Amino acid sequence: MFPKMLTSAIGAGCAAWLLAAVLHFAFVQKYILLGEEYESGAMVHFGGAAPPAEAAATDAHSHDDATAEEGHTHDAVEEEGHSHDGAEAGHSHGGGEVSTFTRDLWTTVFFGLVYVAYALILVAGFGLARVYGKVITAREGLLWGIAGFAAFQLAPAMGLAPELPGTLAADLGERQVWWWGTAASTAVALGLLAYGRSLVTAALAVVLLAAPHVIGAPELEGFSGVAPPEVSAAFAARVLGVGLAVWALMGWVAGHLWAADKPA
Amino acid sequence: MNTTISTSTRASDKTKALLSVLGMLMLGMVILFAAGHAQSATLHDAAHDVRHASGFPCH
Structure with missing residues (x-):
């Protein structure tokens, strides 16, 4: 069964890779x-947000009176952002030190790795379903793909929203542990909901779905983003939208390839 | 007798299939960890945009 799984996964992963890179x-x-x-610091949120006359007449370094009272001023934020740069010495962000072509080339390569990896995990699920007599076609594959998106992108994003560069966040190791735990727990829960046959499995699924969010993702006290909230919001929404489209395609292609190949 | 053999063959097939599933899962997770989560500076810089755009904790 391994070669058959590998074929389906690589085919679906490559289709997902292409769409992910384009989107x-x-x-x-x-x-x-x-x-x-x-x-x-090449762009400054408040400095560029208001017309010059208005910006000069008001304190350009604070959102408004309410945020200034809370001590959430732009100056403070900017200092934190710069200290982050200092802490990440040698961390190029791809800007300035490498060409756009090289940067985008690596981005394309790594999309391939990530989506082939996701496809391997997805098709391992197909294999497990077959062991228990479940048939997967393109239609089931599409649903599995959407479920995979929910497990690996949507549920983790509820605690750890996709971060715009420059966003400060809690300890990396703790966030990674929460990410993996949330993805695994959500994936198992969705499998139990879809294929379980008793109230006990449904109840267990609900517990597994809720647990990561009841525990809560590691987070910092306060907020430190230097970019306008509109930019962060648009970024996070687009990341999730692209993720849904790519996972749906990957699931459909994987299911199609899986069903087209005779059982090994 | 035949039933015993057939049952043990089925059990062996099932074990092999489950091992294949496990191998596939591990392969996927290892690649996902390397591409999305490993903190080697070189890997991190090369994968930077993908990590941000995939919702992985990056920094």
């Missing part, structure tokens, strides 16, 4: 570059 460069990359402009 990323069409919809997402410009927000990463924009986030880096704010992270580096």
